[in-house]
């Protein structure tokens with residue numbers, strides 16, 4: 001496929017414009033390390049164990065994988081990262097990446113921090129988005145029990161009401177400040193209350209535009225139908241559907257659990273089936289853009305390219321405010337920076353939080369980037385090419401200076 005009609009993902013000067021030589025060298029080292037699934041396995045086990053034992057490994061984590069994939073440890077600490085993106089017309093979503101909180105105080109604290117991300121996003125003219133995971137606001141076991149359809153105790157009912165109140169407080173603030181909110185999707189066995197709450201928030205707050213976004217994990221074989229069902233529900237109930245499309249980050253644990261517990265694996269039979277549904281879903285949303293707000297989150301070049309083709313096919317402007325392309329900080333810069341340069345709306349999730357709390361997020365990124373899944377080999381080859389290009393450019397400059 002010719003990938004250059006609307007955007008050239010091979011333009012390395014654009015792709016790495018925000019990275020210094022030192023940052024590129026570091027990214028080179030980390031992506032090379034992540035090529036080996038064995039090293040990733042040993043590294044993630046060792047990191048989790050060392051942190052549990054209180055060993056002084058935070059410094060190493062901060063200087064390496066944290067620095068590559070996270071904006072900072074605090075909201076203010078993300079300023080440099082977000083300024084670097086803004087300079088190239090790319091928005092930032094402050095993503096407080098604390099998972100697995102266990103106390104009510106912890107959940108309230110996370111909710112307050114998410115409110116701060118909304119306030120911060122509202123100060124930007126250009127792109128105003130925020131995102132959160134419900135597992136930062138609720139006990140994992142409570143979400144699992146609801147999904148399994150088990151009867152809750154009175155105490156658990158009360159805890160669930162508090163979770164709903166936190167989610168509503170965040171979405172109400174988003175409405176007040178006109179900031180869109182992406183509610184992430186997680187494992188299927190905790191997803192029911194997350195889906196129910198997201199739907200309730202869309203009904204309540206998406207009356208004028210898609211403000212709250214529901215995440216569709218297209219690696220689930222039922223998801224394309226689900227997207228169409230929710231769209232029909234939105235139409236029938238006079239609200240806009242906010243559709244955040246991703247392929248999905250929990251494929252292995254979904255398959256393992258289904259096998260162990262003897263139920264049908266919810267994941268598609270092949271990568272091709274996931275790719276097909278992601279692209280069909282993108283086209284479906286763009287085709288019905290008067291009723292849907294689209295956020296397409298992917299590092300897949302073909303899917304991002306197809307997104308640009310669908311905009312053209314359905315006569316939409318590149319910067320139509322109902323369509324956003326999204327990548328994660330530290331990944332897919334050749335996609336983000338080149339899309340933004342070509343005039344499309346691009347936002348990157350900028351995760352932040354205390355190092356220890358971001359470990360589950362970092363482990364997911366490390367796993368996603370092993371050579372088995374092929375993502376890092378592409379990133380790595382581009383980084384290598386750019387380092388070579390810069391070295392040669394410097395040599396040439398030095399040569400010219402001699403004369």
Ligand SMILES: Cc1cc2nc3c(=O)[nH]c(=O)nc-3n(C[C@H](O)[C@H](O)[C@H](O)COP(=O)(O)OP(=O)(O)OC[C@H]3O[C@@H](n4cnc5c(N)ncnc54)[C@H](O)[C@@H]3O)c2cc1C
Nearest residue numbers: 184185219246247248249270271274297298299300326327
């Ligand atoms: C902005 C943004 C927000 C995100 N938010 C979420 C979120 O809320 N929830 C979430 O779960 N993930 C989320 N993700 C992570 C996302 O799911 C992964 O980044 C994504 O799966 C990687 O796929 P890709 O689209 O970049 O393309 P690729 O790298 O081309 O695809 C890899 C993906 O394809 C799927 N896949 C691979 N092999 C198979 C197979 N054999 N059978 C079926 N499917 C297969 C898997 O989903 C795998 O991760 C987000 C990503 C981005 C960029």
